[in-house]
Amino acid sequence: MIAVVTGASSGFGQEYVRQFDSRGYDEIWVIARRKERLEALSSEVNTPLRPIALDLSEEEAIRSFSGLLEQEKPQIHALVNASGFGYFDAFTEQPLNDALNMVDLNDKALISLCYLCIPYMKEGSEIYNIASSSAFQPVPYIGVYPEFQKIKIEK
Numbered sequence: 001m002i003a004v005v006t007g008a009s010s011g012f013g014q015e016y017v018r019q020f021d022s023r024g025y026d027e028i029w030v031i032a033r034r035k036e037r038l039e040a041l042s043s044e045v046n047t048p049l050r051p052i053a054l055d056l057s058e059e060e061a062i063r064s065f066s067g068l069l070e071q072e073k074p075q076i077h078a079l080v081n082a083s084g085f086g087y088f089d090a091f092t093e094q095p096l097n098d099a100l101n102m103v104d105l106n107d108k109a110l111i112s113l114c115y116l117c118i119p120y121m122k123e124g125s126e127i128y129n130i131a132s133s134s135a136f137q138p139v140p141y142i143g144v145y146p147e148f149q150k151i152k153i154e155k
């Protein structure tokens, strides 16, 4: 039985890995771009970690992860989607690519990981999607990040 944690090289994701150490998983698959940080985390926990270096904003990475699941057919007990970032600036000052990259990672990758992992999860398994309370309250300069924000045009 395994856990899959994205964003495991830092912040929430890394802390989930530490907290999951007492759960007795056979392995925790840890995903982020910085492989050296994923590998370094192994020295902090007793559970075997499988570092998987992927840029989850890229479709090829999602295909690669899908292939790994098909190959290994793991029983996944927990999925943590903690990879993500927020670009804070006036909407029109944000480079379009950065705004779209945020959607690719925060939204599309999260949906893909849920979609791909659920077939390998039994009843009672867990998914933790790390999101932001700013999806529920208007905050200036983070219009794209929480997706659901009302954007007021000011000129």
Ligand SMILES: NC(=O)c1ccc[n+]([C@@H]2O[C@H](COP(=O)([O-])OP(=O)(O)OC[C@H]3O[C@@H](n4cnc5c(N)ncnc54)[C@H](OP(=O)(O)O)[C@@H]3O)[C@@H](O)[C@H]2O)c1
Binding pocket: 006, 007, 008, 009, 010, 011, 012, 013, 031, 032, 033, 034, 035, 037, 054, 055, 056, 057, 082, 083, 084, 085, 086, 105, 106, 130, 131, 132, 133
């Ligand atoms: N911290 C807060 O107070 C707070 C509050 C509300 C919401 N959030 C949200 O919760 C999420 C996690 O926050 P955090 O504080 O843990 O952030 P963090 O410390 O910056 O960690 C973000 C993680 O996402 C990974 N990541 C970034 N881009 C990636 C990519 N393209 N592909 C794969 N992995 C990628 C990073 O790893 P690599 O750089 O190694 O790829 C890192 O492990 C974010 O979406 C954040 O906006 C945070």
